[in-house]
Amino acid sequence: MDNDHKRSSLQSSRRGFLVAAGGAVAGGSLVARSASAAASVEAGPAPAQNKVEPFFGPHQGGIATAPTQIQTYFAAFDLQTDKLDDIVALLRRWTQTAARLASGGAAAGQPASVLAYDSGETLDLPASRLTITFGFGPTLFEKDGKDRYGLKSKRAEAFIDLPRFAGEQLVEGQTGGDISVQACSDDPQVAFHAVRQLAHVGEGFVSIRWAQSGFFANSAGKTPRNLMGFKDGTFNPPVSSPEAMEKFVWVGGEGPEWMRGGSYVVARRIRIALQHWDRMDLGFQQATIGRSKYSGAPLGAKNESDPFDFAAVDKDGNSVIPLNAHVRLAAPASNDGAQILRRGYSYNNGVSFTAERWPPWRQGIEYDAGTFFICYQRDPRTGFIKIFDTLSKIDALNQFATHVGSGIFACPPGAQPGGYIGDKLFA
Amino acid sequence: MDNDHKRSSLQSSRRGFLVAAGGAVAGGSLVARSASAAASVEAGPAPAQNKVEPFFGPHQGGIATAPTQIQTYFAAFDLQTDKLDDIVALLRRWTQTAARLASGGAAAGQPASVLAYDSGETLDLPASRLTITFGFGPTLFEKDGKDRYGLKSKRAEAFIDLPRFAGEQLVEGQTGGDISVQACSDDPQVAFHAVRQLAHVGEGFVSIRWAQSGFFANSAGKTPRNLMGFKDGTFNPPVSSPEAMEKFVWVGGEGPEWMRGGSYVVARRIRIALQHWDRMDLGFQQATIGRSKYSGAPLGAKNESDPFDFAAVDKDGNSVIPLNAHVRLAAPASNDGAQILRRGYSYNNGVSFTAERWPPWRQGIEYDAGTFFICYQRDPRTGFIKIFDTLSKIDALNQFATHVGSGIFACPPGAQPGGYIGDKLFA
Numbered sequence: 001m002d003n004d005h006k007r008s009s010l011q012s013s014r015r016g017f018l019v020a021a022g023g024a025v026a027g028g029s030l031v032a033r034s035a036s037a038a039a040s041v042e043a044g045p046a047p048a049q050n051k052v053e054p055f056f057g058p059h060q061g062g063i064a065t066a067p068t069q070i071q072t073y074f075a076a077f078d079l080q081t082d083k084l085d086d087i088v089a090l091l092r093r094w095t096q097t098a099a100r101l102a103s104g105g106a107a108a109g110q111p112a113s114v115l116a117y118d119s120g121e122t123l124d125l126p127a128s129r130l131t132i133t134f135g136f137g138p139t140l141f142e143k144d145g146k147d148r149y150g151l152k153s154k155r156a157e158a159f160i161d162l163p164r165f166a167g168e169q170l171v172e173g174q175t176g177g178d179i180s181v182q183a184c185s186d187d188p189q190v191a192f193h194a195v196r197q198l199a200h201v202g203e204g205f206v207s208i209r210w211a212q213s214g215f216f217a218n219s220a221g222k223t224p225r226n227l228m229g230f231k232d233g234t235f236n237p238p239v240s241s242p243e244a245m246e247k248f249v250w251v252g253g254e255g256p257e258w259m260r261g262g263s264y265v266v267a268r269r270i271r272i273a274l275q276h277w278d279r280m281d282l283g284f285q286q287a288t289i290g291r292s293k294y295s296g297a298p299l300g301a302k303n304e305s306d307p308f309d310f311a312a313v314d315k316d317g318n319s320v321i322p323l324n325a326h327v328r329l330a331a332p333a334s335n336d337g338a339q340i341l342r343r344g345y346s347y348n349n350g351v352s353f354t355a356e357r358w359p360p361w362r363q364g365i366e367y368d369a370g371t372f373f374i375c376y377q378r379d380p381r382t383g384f385i386k387i388f389d390t391l392s393k394i395d396a397l398n399q400f401a402t403h404v405g406s407g408i409f410a411c412p413p414g415a416q417p418g419g420y421i422g423d424k425l426f427a
Numbered sequence: 428m429d430n431d432h433k434r435s436s437l438q439s440s441r442r443g444f445l446v447a448a449g450g451a452v453a454g455g456s457l458v459a460r461s462a463s464a465a466a467s468v469e470a471g472p473a474p475a476q477n478k479v480e481p482f483f484g485p486h487q488g489g490i491a492t493a494p495t496q497i498q499t500y501f502a503a504f505d506l507q508t509d510k511l512d513d514i515v516a517l518l519r520r521w522t523q524t525a526a527r528l529a530s531g532g533a534a535a536g537q538p539a540s541v542l543a544y545d546s547g548e549t550l551d552l553p554a555s556r557l558t559i560t561f562g563f564g565p566t567l568f569e570k571d572g573k574d575r576y577g578l579k580s581k582r583a584e585a586f587i588d589l590p591r592f593a594g595e596q597l598v599e600g601q602t603g604g605d606i607s608v609q610a611c612s613d614d615p616q617v618a619f620h621a622v623r624q625l626a627h628v629g630e631g632f633v634s635i636r637w638a639q640s641g642f643f644a645n646s647a648g649k650t651p652r653n654l655m656g657f658k659d660g661t662f663n664p665p666v667s668s669p670e671a672m673e674k675f676v677w678v679g680g681e682g683p684e685w686m687r688g689g690s691y692v693v694a695r696r697i698r699i700a701l702q703h704w705d706r707m708d709l710g711f712q713q714a715t716i717g718r719s720k721y722s723g724a725p726l727g728a729k730n731e732s733d734p735f736d737f738a739a740v741d742k743d744g745n746s747v748i749p750l751n752a753h754v755r756l757a758a759p760a761s762n763d764g765a766q767i768l769r770r771g772y773s774y775n776n777g778v779s780f781t782a783e784r785w786p787p788w789r790q791g792i793e794y795d796a797g798t799f800f801i802c803y804q805r806d807p808r809t810g811f812i813k814i815f816d817t818l819s820k821i822d823a824l825n826q827f828a829t830h831v832g833s834g835i836f837a838c839p840p841g842a843q844p845g846g847y848i849g850d851k852l853f854a
Contacts, residue, residue, distance in 0.1 A: 073775070112721040115709050119701075120656030120720055124646040173792075189644035192654075192775055192796070200705045208792055211777040217616035219551045227619075229547030274546075278627045282542050293547055294539040348500070348619055349776055350638040365600075365635055369619070 050126035055102040057414040058261050059250065060421070061131030062184045063341070063376050064239040069129050069184040072214040072345050073191040074267060074372070075199070076137070076177025076407050077206040084149045088426050090205045091134075094181075095420035097201050098132040101194045119200070121193055128187040132194055134421045135180035135265050135409025154425060156256050158379040159264065159410050165392040165403065167357070174269060174405030177209045182265075182374070188213065210405065212269055214345025214372035223296060223304065226371055227346045228277055228400075230289050231296035234304055235331075237339050248339045248383075249376050258424035261413030263376040266340075266384040269347065269405030272370030273356050277400050288396040290325030298327065308333070324396040330387055340375040340383045347372040358399035370401065380408060477553035482529040484841040485688050486677065487848070488558030489611045490768070490803050491666040496556050496611040499641040499772050500618040501694060501799070502626070503564070503604025503834050504633040511576045515853050517632045518561075521608075522847035524628050525559040528621045546627070548620055555614040559621055561848045562607035562692050562836025570605075581852060583683050585806040586691065586837050592819040592830065594784070601637045601696060601832030609692075609801070615640065637832065639696055641772025641799035650723060650731065653798055654773045655704055655827075657716050658723035661731055662758075664766050675766045675810075676803050685851035688840030690803040693767075693811040696774065696832030699797030700783050704827050715823040717752030725754065735760070751823040757814055767802040767810045774799040785826035797828065807835060 053061050062069075079087065104110075104127035114120070141155040142148070183194035192213065199208055216224040226232040237244040246252060251259045277285070286293055296304035300312050300320035310328055312320040321328050332339050349368040356362045377383030392398070412422040480488050489496075506514065531537075531554030541547070568582040569575070610621040619640065626635055643651040653659040664671040673679060678686045704712070713720055723731035727739050727747035737755055739747040748755050759766050776795040783789045804810030819825070839849045 075778075115656075115720055119654075119705050121652045121654055122644070123656070123721065124649045124652065125644050187644050188642045188775070189652075189654075189773070196701065196705070196794075199702070203702075203706075208778050208794075210792075211794075213775050213777065215615045217549070217552050217614050222551045225548045225551065225616075227548055227616075229542075229550070274623065275626070275630075278546050278623070279630075293542055294550065346616070348615070348640050350640065351502075351635050365637075367623075367635075367638075 050104075051129045052104055052127045053102060053129050053131045055099040055132070055415075056417050060133045060262070060411055060414045061102065062133035062182055063249065063263055063265075063343070063411065064245060065129070065131050065184065066239050068216075068343055069131065069186050069191075070216055070218050071186060071188040071191050072182060072184045072372070072374075073188070073195050073211065074180065074182045074214070074374070075195045075211040076209045076409075077179045077181065077199070077202070078209045079140070079148075079178045079206055081205050082148065084151075084426065086205050087149065088420075090202055091422055091426075092420045093201050094134070094198055095415050097197055098134075098194070098421075099415075101197060102130050102132060103127065104130075117201075118197060119193065122187075122190050125187060125190055128185045128190040130183060130185040130190050130194055132198070133180075133182045133184070133265070133411055135182075135411040136422065136425070137176060137178045137180065137407065137409050139176065140178045151425065154256060154258065156251075156259050156410060158251075158255060158381055159259075159408075160381060160385075162266070162380075162406060162408050163385065163389075165388060167392055167398055168403040168406070169357070170406050171404050174210045174212075175407060177407055177409075179206065180265065180267070180407060180409040180411075182267075188215065210407075212267075212347055212372055212405070214347045214374075216346055226344075227272060227274060227348075227369060228285070228289070229293055230285075230291060231304060232344065232371075233342055234291075234296060237341050239341070244339075245341075247378070249341045249378055251378055254379075258412055258422065258427075259410060262411050263341075263378065264380045264383070265407075265409050265411055266373075266375050266377070266380060267405075267407045267409075268371075268373040268403050270371040270373050271354070271368060271402050271404050273354075273358075273400045273402075274367045274369060276356060276358075276362065287322050287325060288400075290321045290327035299325075310334075322396065324394050326391070326395050326397045329391050329395050334390070335387050336382075338382055338386050340377045340387065342373070342375045344374050345372040346370070357402060376411075477531075478556045479531055479554045480529060480556050480558050482526040482559070482842075483844050487560045487689070487838055487841045488529065489560035489609055490676065490690055490692075490770070490838070491672060492556070492558050492611065493666050495643075495770055496558065496613050496618075497643055497645050498613060498615040498618045499609060499611045499799070499801075500615070500622050500638065501607065501609045501641070501801070502622045502638040503636045503836075504606045504608065504626070504629070505636045506567070506575075506605045506632065507634055508632050509575065511578075511853065513632050514576065515847075517629055518849055518853075519847045520628050521561065521625055522842050524624055525561075525621070525848075526842075528624060529557050529559060530554065531557075544628075546620065546623060549614075549617050552614060552617055555612045555617040557610060557612040557617050557621055559625070560607075560609045560611070560692070560838055562609075562838040563849065563852070564603060564605045564607065564834065564836050566603060567605045578852065581683060581685065583678075583686050583837060585678075585682060585808055586686075586835075587808060587812075589693070589807075589833060589835050590812065590816075592815060594819055594825055595830040595833070596784070597833050598831050601639075602834065604636045604834055604836075606633065607692065607694070607834060607836040607838075609694075615642065637834075639694075639774055639776075639799055639832065641774045641801075643773055653771075654699060654701060654775075654796060655712070655716070657712075657718060657720055658731060659771065659798075660769055661723060664768050666768070672768075674805070676768045676805055678805055681806075685839055685849065685854075686837060689838050690768075690805065691807045691810070692834075692836050692838055693800075693802050693804070693807060694832075694834045694836075695798075695800040695830050697798040697800050698781070698795060698829050698831050700781075700785075700827045700829075701794045701796060703783060703785075703789065714749050714752060715827075717748045717754035726752075737761075749823065751821050753818070753822050753824045756818050756822050761817070762814050763809075765809055765813050767804045767814065769800070769802045771801050772799040773797070784829060803838070811835075 223231040650658040
């Protein structure tokens, strides 16, 4: 593997990095900006397109990065090698390449020589706040009962396979994977470009198993609405709070050393029966979610960030927020205080044939669109798995939402300059 | 069909329309802005997100609209009715709804009552330069030899079915359609939202046959690069030139009255073997396209907008721009002066299994991504069909590009207030 040109390009792009960011690349500015966020930490004013997000640091980018970039490209790779050394070489190369890309390498102002190793479609574009987040799938540690790389003993206790959930209709080719790579950016071309460069330099070692692009609307400081028209992401652990992040997102002393400062990601492609949804009247939609569609306020409340009053009943004694409303079942109060950091996107794959799984069991060509749900957590057992176990059984939303793709990955802490992503796992 | 609430919402949104555009909604401002564009009329400085593009006018929006919006959602519908009156009712309703949407109806500042008839996911968003362009497919005039709606005699002579081209691998479910609806916007949520509202109000009369979203990078005034990394759209008939538009894009006196001021659109989903492409060295890529990748200049020239010198040979007597280079074969000089208005996008549908159709005939999971090619022309026989006939046979690009979806549609002129899209066809 000839890494020389990558190493030198990495150095030159580090210079570009400092220039592009005006010198203010410290994590501190991130915190300062986030601290002013209101109820929704996902939203925020549109940042400058040329903003560079740091690649190296205690945590990987793309988890607490705020505001969430409006575009993503997520790919799950299968390993094609049986040698641990190859994985280490791959991750070293990927780390160098990712650092170059995040810094705006192969972006505006780069010399023509970048085309010796880069596909070039971002040459005229700014860094666009690109982050690249790597994760390791369960099959890296054990596949079909086999300890493929001698890593089985290092698997974290918390890193369990996702159980089978009620109602899910997972497509095998859109599920799982040995390594995940998620690129987030404010430009779709920059996000896809990043994964593509990594896939290219990894050729012979990895092949893409599944990939999905995602987006949300740039709603300029307001909580973005999902394709169901509802504000999505209102209550999230605030990324500006180190305490909340330690408690709910970052792996601490309970985990193996290689995961401390990392986080577990669960990605679910959730197809939404949008035609079916659009036929429902506003009251039914609001009862399904448990919020007012227009304001985002919990039913019975006034403002988006008002607390839920799950005990409230109307004059007939019925719950104001129905017992099977999505927000009730997903709320920390219904899950022993469990919280996950949702960082979801919408997806839009055109249309395809489908059979709806609820009355009136319509079949036909429908939107292959919905939510590309992505969440980060300190422990999936007490995070996504705990919360979604109940949801998958009785959430009113289930008649519109079907999980068709899935992945769980252990995202190690950020790399340090000179090191590489996941290096403590392979040390 | 209860159009009352739509009519009143249309009226109220017309007020919003004037407010949002600051009163300057005349087509003249569009021309004035475009006139300053250089070689590429597709690119331009990022316009204000809240810019409203006029819906009514001599031509439909989304054809000469400049700069081209960076996101699109294109849907082809099949009619589910056998009554001409239903089509007229549908088009009336669609015209009203499209005018509401383009004006920013259901966008920021709209009242909660909009949720009685709108799915709501653009409630916090500006108009984002939404345009909606309608077209009629050949099957509206004749399908399986049957004159379904008595319109056969009104079919324009120029509006022929696309012939079968060399190498194309069209998927039936991604090809054809009775009516096309293309939404273009600077926000993906706004574009999809528009088509979705139209599909919803058209329920019972139409069903979606195929749909594709597209995007390109916001390259701030420069010609955008496609996923092959090359600048795409450099030489286009300038939309700022009424003469060029009359000559190449708008149907004139040669067409039936209902098409005068309209244009024919050809849409092709072109899957690009990006992995294969990324393995090629820069020189090979440049010889394939016929341009320098970095500068966009024709091979042998210096600047992007320099003219092609197809006669130039190197010291060995070989053509500087190879005989099978894409730009040579697509150039007006190689096609009796033929020109089309390209308004293409990139598309990215993740990955899927494919078999490449050129050596080394690789099979596997590859990017389902490439170019969502869209072009407008006065006459498809002397436009896309003429140009692509040669390209499909000998273009060097063919070893990477496979046409997998296709549609041709007759886009009538713009509607006038009080009228509806295509009204002269049905008069």
